[in-house]
Amino acid sequence: MDAKKTIFSAPGKIILFGEHSVVYGHPAIVTAINLRTKCIVTESLQNEIQLSISSDYSLNGPSAGLKREYTMNKEQNEFIAQYSNYEQPVNPAYYFITERVLHLSASKKYPHIHIDSEIPPGIGLGSSAANSVASLASLSAFMELELSMEKLNELAFEAERIIHGRPSGVDNTISTYGGIQFYKEKKFSQLNIPNLSSYVVIVNSGIPRNTKTYVEKVAKLLEEDTTKYQKILEEIGKLTTIAKSNLMEGNIQKIGDLMTQNQLLLEKLGVGHPILTELTNSLVQLGSLGSKLTGAGGGGCVIGLFDDYQKANRAVEEMKNKGFQAFISSLAERGVQVEQ
Numbered sequence: 001m002d003a004k005k006t007i008f009s010a011p012g013k014i015i016l017f018g019e020h021s022v023v024y025g026h027p028a029i030v031t032a033i034n035l036r037t038k039c040i041v042t043e044s045l046q047n048e049i050q051l052s053i054s055s056d057y058s059l060n061g062p063s064a065g066l067k068r069e070y071t072m073n074k075e076q077n078e079f080i081a082q083y084s085n086y087e088q089p090v091n092p093a094y095y096f097i098t099e100r101v102l103h104l105s106a107s108k109k110y111p112h113i114h115i116d117s118e119i120p121p122g123i124g125l126g127s128s129a130a131n132s133v134a135s136l137a138s139l140s141a142f143m144e145l146e147l148s149m150e151k152l153n154e155l156a157f158e159a160e161r162i163i164h165g166r167p168s169g170v171d172n173t174i175s176t177y178g179g180i181q182f183y184k185e186k187k188f189s190q191l192n193i194p195n196l197s198s199y200v201v202i203v204n205s206g207i208p209r210n211t212k213t214y215v216e217k218v219a220k221l222l223e224e225d226t227t228k229y230q231k232i233l234e235e236i237g238k239l240t241t242i243a244k245s246n247l248m249e250g251n252i253q254k255i256g257d258l259m260t261q262n263q264l265l266l267e268k269l270g271v272g273h274p275i276l277t278e279l280t281n282s283l284v285q286l287g288s289l290g291s292k293l294t295g296a297g298g299g300g301c302v303i304g305l306f307d308d309y310q311k312a313n314r315a316v317e318e319m320k321n322k323g324f325q326a327f328i329s330s331l332a333e334r335g336v337q338v339e340q
């Protein structure tokens with residue numbers, strides 16, 4: 001196959017149960033959502049390896065239309081920005097991914113890699129994993145390299161380690177395979193849930209935070225008071241296992257209760273925030289069956305589970321009126337896929 005242009009997309013995610021405890025070998029339940037990153041690879045016209053990034057975050061309007069351009073520099077082991085005044089440094093995972101794929105491929109083509117993401121970064125929706133998965137899939141196809149899904153997921157995990165330090169691997173796995181997964185120690189099973197009428201409302205608190213910082217914070221707390229924090233992580237693990245059977249039985253009311261219990265445990269773990277608590281309470285008042293933060297905490301997003309689309313829609317409108325970015329996602333969206 002002589003690919004002139006390859007396009008792949010990969011989804012973001014929300015953790016329904018088990019963030020942080022999953023880093024310590026307990027299970028998590030995670031679902032792919034309806035926001036995606038698209039990666040388009042074409043032949044570079046300059047005989048250079050190029051990267052461009054444009055973001056049109058549907059939750060973070062202000063960065064729409066911005067496009068940043070970079071060229072690969074092998075001496076410095078990084079992509080160098082075309083203009084030095086870009087606010088964000090380029091994610092080092094892109095260098096790693098490009099270098100690895102080019103090394104494994106026999107093709108001598110010069111790729112131009114374009115990333116177009118609708119997943120806002122830094123709010124717990126798995127944007128970095130989706131970027132890595134989409135770019136690995138698209139670049140390897142362009143370079144005529146056949147990567148198995150396992151290999152793709154493994155390389156995306158390595159890329160995640162460069163960004164997050166000590167990730168569990170849950171973000172890259174859900175972005176690769178999609179669906180709803182019960183994930184534990186790098187093994188996952190797809191949960192075949194009954195056709196529930198269930199919707200998740202996702203609200204961005206607007207409070208910035210960093211996954212690595214919060215994973216490190218929990219590690220430090222564990223060192224300081226191992227008994228206390230290990231017990232909290234174990235309780236989250238147990239609750240996640242109970243949530244799995246309830247999900248499979250379609251017991252949506254109970255899943256909501258368990259989400260609220262998970263939120264209380266996350267607050268005890270020290271990754272809550274007063275605004276997140278306020279938002280979870282508001283979602284429950286607006287008819288959510290249960291609500292919690294999602295991702296590393298300290299800021300980022302909260303989620304609320306609804307069994308009624310109208311109610312979910314009203315909650316989104318209410319949150320927007322209060323000035324928050326909010327949207328509805330269905331559960332179990334598709335993993336990495338080719339796009340036309």
Ligand code: MEV
Nearest residue numbers: 019020167168169295296
């Ligand atoms: C990040 O999306 C979730 C955490 O559990 C970290 C991880 O699993 O890598 C906080």
